[in-house]
Amino acid sequence: MLFHQFFDSTSSTYTYVLASRAGGEALIIDPVKEHLHAYLGIIERLDLRLVHAIDTHTHADHITALGDLRDATRCCTIMGERSKAECVSRRVSEGEILRADGIQLRAVYTPGHTDESFSFVLNPDAPAAVFTGDVLLVGGTGRTDFQGGDAEQSWDSIVNKLFTLPDITVVYPAHDYRGRTSTSIGEEKVANPRIAGKSRAEYVEIMNGLNLADPKMMDVAIPANLRCGRRD
Amino acid sequence: MLFHQFFDSTSSTYTYVLASRAGGEALIIDPVKEHLHAYLGIIERLDLRLVHAIDTHTHADHITALGDLRDATRCCTIMGERSKAECVSRRVSEGEILRADGIQLRAVYTPGHTDESFSFVLNPDAPAAVFTGDVLLVGGTGRTDFQGGDAEQSWDSIVNKLFTLPDITVVYPAHDYRGRTSTSIGEEKVANPRIAGKSRAEYVEIMNGLNLADPKMMDVAIPANLRCGRRD
Numbered sequence: 237m238l239f240h241q242f243f244d245s246t247s248s249t250y251t252y253v254l255a256s257r258a259g260g261e262a263l264i265i266d267p268v269k270e271h272l273h274a275y276l277g278i279i280e281r282l283d284l285r286l287v288h289a290i291d292t293h294t295h296a297d298h299i300t301a302l303g304d305l306r307d308a309t310r311c312c313t314i315m316g317e318r319s320k321a322e323c324v325s326r327r328v329s330e331g332e333i334l335r336a337d338g339i340q341l342r343a344v345y346t347p348g349h350t351d352e353s354f355s356f357v358l359n360p361d362a363p364a365a366v367f368t369g370d371v372l373l374v375g376g377t378g379r380t381d382f383q384g385g386d387a388e389q390s391w392d393s394i395v396n397k398l399f400t401l402p403d404i405t406v407v408y409p410a411h412d413y414r415g416r417t418s419t420s421i422g423e424e425k426v427a428n429p430r431i432a433g434k435s436r437a438e439y440v441e442i443m444n445g446l447n448l449a450d451p452k453m454m455d456v457a458i459p460a461n462l463r464c465g466r467r468d
Numbered sequence: 469m470l471f472h473q474f475f476d477s478t479s480s481t482y483t484y485v486l487a488s489r490a491g492g493e494a495l496i497i498d499p500v501k502e503h504l505h506a507y508l509g510i511i512e513r514l515d516l517r518l519v520h521a522i523d524t525h526t527h528a529d530h531i532t533a534l535g536d537l538r539d540a541t542r543c544c545t546i547m548g549e550r551s552k553a554e555c556v557s558r559r560v561s562e563g564e565i566l567r568a569d570g571i572q573l574r575a576v577y578t579p580g581h582t583d584e585s586f587s588f589v590l591n592p593d594a595p596a597a598v599f600t601g602d603v604l605l606v607g608g609t610g611r612t613d614f615q616g617g618d619a620e621q622s623w624d625s626i627v628n629k630l631f632t633l634p635d636i637t638v639v640y641p642a643h644d645y646r647g648r649t650s651t652s653i654g655e656e657k658v659a660n661p662r663i664a665g666k667s668r669a670e671y672v673e674i675m676n677g678l679n680l681a682d683p684k685m686m687d688v689a690i691p692a693n694l695r696c697g698r699r700d
Contacts, residue, residue: 237636238655243475243647258658274646281607281659375513404469414506415475417649423470426490427513 256338267301292369303464348390349378387443488570499533524601535696550584580622581610619675
């Protein structure tokens, strides 16, 4: 497996490029517009053919590279079926499988941070990793106070869906703000301070009491992302 | 497997905490003094017992947390047998195995960046990952112009030792300066611009022509690291 995790230091976003071999097909998850050339560079160096560019949800803190990647590589742009981004080519439903050479990603509907968020399980027959977007973070969970976010749905997505994956499944989030690049299902079960030892009602109270400021780029990023990151 | 990769944004250093389960024994590789409390925090949250704190080599760009971790947790401090840091408890040789609950690391002598650098192969019976320190980086290799560095030894360590690992082995370096968190042996074979398609002589010419400035912290970091990071 060729696996690249990129970090955007402006928005603390992680982007993932996956391929099973040099010369084969590749997938990208949550690409950031400003890093288009880094992604194209690795695609070229490894002689990859990008087949799917995926956003886990409509990001509020950075502009997606989905549209630019589509123009540069003719890849298919993908979001969940409830996304309002009409520009995406394919809108996946619960359980749908995305395929590239030697790679499968299973779409799992995980609302809570937004009402259209999906997670993606790598090679679901023997799950090695899950890309959780903003619903489950390292020792945290994505805010639930805008874009159709809902703390009860967040709990259900995490506890009733993601936590049914094997404990050893590596969790790759869309963000971390303290330099941590991954976690695991088992670790979040026992150590996520918002979830471990808490009830659903306690979680909802925590999330509804966060009172966070809006993301700085929200007014720019959301409209741009509904156009797949194109500014025109 | 519990796996945490930490990033120090001052020196672009990656640190790794490994354990097979919550409540079990843990290892740490290349810890940075300034992040001691982050490491102790995760050790406490996951109820881990730190048994080994390892430096792959004498770092020139940050101060190690080995001494502080030893004082805080009574872990064993470890470097390669050629390290001049007399403070370490255990000095490993080629092929030696370091053990924690459910984890093995095999020490591999990989000089080139320094004359005392070791890499560590995770679970060597079926290698999943290798921690390469500065000898092999993502799309690069560590400089070979100080601390007994040697471009010919660097080539031999990478091509004749690390590249004998399975292509799928994940490579976790001690640094990346562009937000990339890992690579793989197979990828570096085909895409490392200093090595792929190059001869040993060409590599030596590239490395000996880099003319890099000294690391900013070198005069402070090396003496401090020879005392396991203690300033006294």
